Amino acid sequence: MTTIDHPRPATRLGLRSDVRIDERDGTVRLLSRVGSFALHGVTPEVTRALRELAVAPRADLDLSETQLRQIVERAKQLFARFIELDGRVLVRIEATSRAGAYEPAEISADARLRLSKFALLRTLDNELVLESPLVRHRVTLVDPVAAAVVARLGTEGTAADLAGLLPEDATAELIGHLVGAGFVEQGTPTGFPSDTEAVLRQWDFHDLLSHSRARSGRFDQPFGGIFPYLGDIEPRPAIKPVPDGRSIELFRPELDEVLATDPSLTAVLEARTSVRQYGEKPLTARQIGEWLYRTARVRAVYGPTPNAPYEASTRPYPCGGAAYELELYLTVQRCDGIEPGIYYYDPVGHRLVLVNDGEADRQALLETASIATALQADPDVLVTMTSRFQRLSWKYRAIAYSVSLKHAGVLYQTMYLVATAMGLAPCGLGSGDSDLAARAFGLDYLTESSVGDFILGSRPVPAADAPPRPLPESWQAVNDPGWASSAYSLLRERHWTSS
Ligand SMILES: Cc1cc2nc3c(=O)[nH]c(=O)nc-3n(C[C@H](O)[C@H](O)[C@H](O)COP(=O)(O)O)c2cc1C
Structure with a gap:
């Protein structure tokens, strides 16, 4: 054998x-x-x-x-x-x-x-x-x-x-x-x-x-806020250089006046809802100015500091590492005082800068947003959040992208609350086309990519005899639905009865 x-x-x-x-x-x-x-x-x-x-x-x-x-x-x-x-x-x-x-x-x-x-x-x-x-x-x-x-x-x-x-x-x-x-x-x-x-x-x-x-626990590679590129690659600037283009100075609200007239935090939280229908009158340039100022402007720049070896800034919403990597682009369809077009929001100068006046790109972005709402919404303005990802990855290994998505969520909520307080129609979107956004905004996909989308418009004025806030019949009340009606009534009184 x-x-x-x-x-x-x-x-x-x-x-x-x-x-x-x-x-x-x-x-x-x-x-x-x-x-x-x-x-x-x-x-x-x-x-x-x-x-x-x-x-x-x-x-x-x-x-x-x-x-x-x-x-x-x-x-x-x-x-x-x-x-x-x-x-x-x-x-x-x-x-x-x-x-x-x-x-x-x-x-x-x-x-x-x-x-x-x-x-x-x-x-x-x-x-x-x-x-x-x-x-x-x-x-x-x-x-x-x-x-x-x-x-x-x-x-x-x-x-x-x-x-x-x-x-x-x-x-x-x-x-x-x-x-x-x-x-x-x-x-x-x-x-x-x-x-x-x-x-x-x-x-x-x-x-x-x-x-x-x-998240840590399953992986053995470098993780967290370790500034991996310190001394090797220069950090991206805290403030993105403003692109060239025709610019529009935006209205700056007096915060004293806002403080005196704003509804309470609880009224805003309880009345907040996504709105996908819009009023006959469009949003105004003044409203866009106030809304952007209260949500996303740069309040100050500072640094580097011993704990943060790069320039940072402060804005109305919080941000990991004070990196503030998110940028805003407004695709304007209908706004009293601002021509239709695609604009970059300069958060330091508090102005809009026209980056694309092409009709096809504008329509493509607005259509993508409308599809995300199952064609329910035809918004006055689409706000696209992009991430200058390297701002975060210069500090964080492994978590940078997920932190950027968290920032998008933080900014969504800030946008919702300010829009509600102002009596506008806000709605966050869960999907957008990053490739299209990069092309339309003139960006390199890897350097600055879109991570969030938000639509905004004027709110329909309810009829004088309309009930405070009709709740869908299919809703089963849990924990007292009275909140919605009373908070909504407060906002209605403040924003719509005089219009
Ligand atoms: C991150 C996020 C993504 C969302 N995506 C969409 C979307 O793609 N389309 C849409 O019509 N609404 C979207 N919404 C709105 C939700 O549908 C809405 O918040 C939810 O139905 C609860 O209703 P409310 O906001 O009126 O309380 C989104 C909201 C958030 C916060």
Whole structure:
């Protein structure tokens, strides 16, 4: 009988490449991005073994040595697994979170296998890596044959369909880890979990990825307000240079007068509602001036300071890092005192600057906004928020984009409240066309992209004998709906009975 001798796979342990070993006062500290461990009473032999592990994985790591086994068990996130074939590393598997732990799975020969819809391949530090927001590990595909196995798993099949790439036992070893960690799914009679389970189905790939990276806990890359480009790339200016173009000075309200006449915060909060129908008379330039002044003007600029090594500003709404990366563009359709056109709002000069007077771009932006309201609204003005993203990414790693979306939300609410207090018709929008906005505003998509849209108009004047605020019949009152009527009556008295 002839036996075919082929190399056997082996899984070895090594320390993650970012682990630093610090030995002081009889305590050995293992420091890493996924956690740090202080080890007391470590024998010199084990310390030496740890130092060797930091340099190279070891096949002969003696886990019968109690202390070493305990350390591996306790600090398992700091250890990378290397799946090798005949001394050749196929993949390196590392935890990306302190909570990272899995056991390799046993795979039957007839199991249907496929990559999870959340798995992604990308280049990281010049290596090809497999990641997933569902998995607290990263697989570095060190050998191209491992990448070929993963590529084939993009389409469902059995382990037999992977034949020819690796010896059978090496394939089983590799797949066992990929399934155990959660990159590869086993099919069920109804399909693969990421396609069939209700919770997973309702996560879009990019949403879950973005969520997992915008919060700490699942990811081992640089995170948070660490000013990563300090001394390397100049920060973007706090105030965007104003584009060239014909400009319109805006009305500046006297804040003393506003304070004396504004309804109370509670009246505004309780009467606030989205309005998608507009009055016969359009918005006026004066109203736009007051509304922008109260929501988005620059109140002052300052910095750099020791805590914030860049220029910052203060405006009526709050902003992470005082970065104020959001800019406003007004697409005007109908406004008494302002010609139709696309304008940039200069928040320091408090004026509008015409950036595009093309009819086609203006109509395309307004149509996109109207479609977002299921064609209910034909607004007087569309306000598009763009993000000068680098203002934020100069300070924050990983969270910059999500922080910008939070800022858009903060600004939406400020816009809603001021518009309500002024008796206008406000409505936030959840979708917009960033590509169109970049073209229409003359922007580079990567440098300044739209992240939010808001429509504004004059409010229809209710008939004198109209009920205070007719609530839809389908509404079931919870916690006393009387608020809406009384707050609305107050606003009606203030804004509409005299018009
Ligand atoms: C972030 C955000 C996105 C929204 N997107 C849309 C939208 O795309 N179309 C729309 O007609 N209304 C949109 N709205 C308005 C909501 O539909 C509205 O706030 C919600 O129905 C509650 O009603 P109310 O604002 O009258 O209290 C949005 C509101 C917010 C805050």
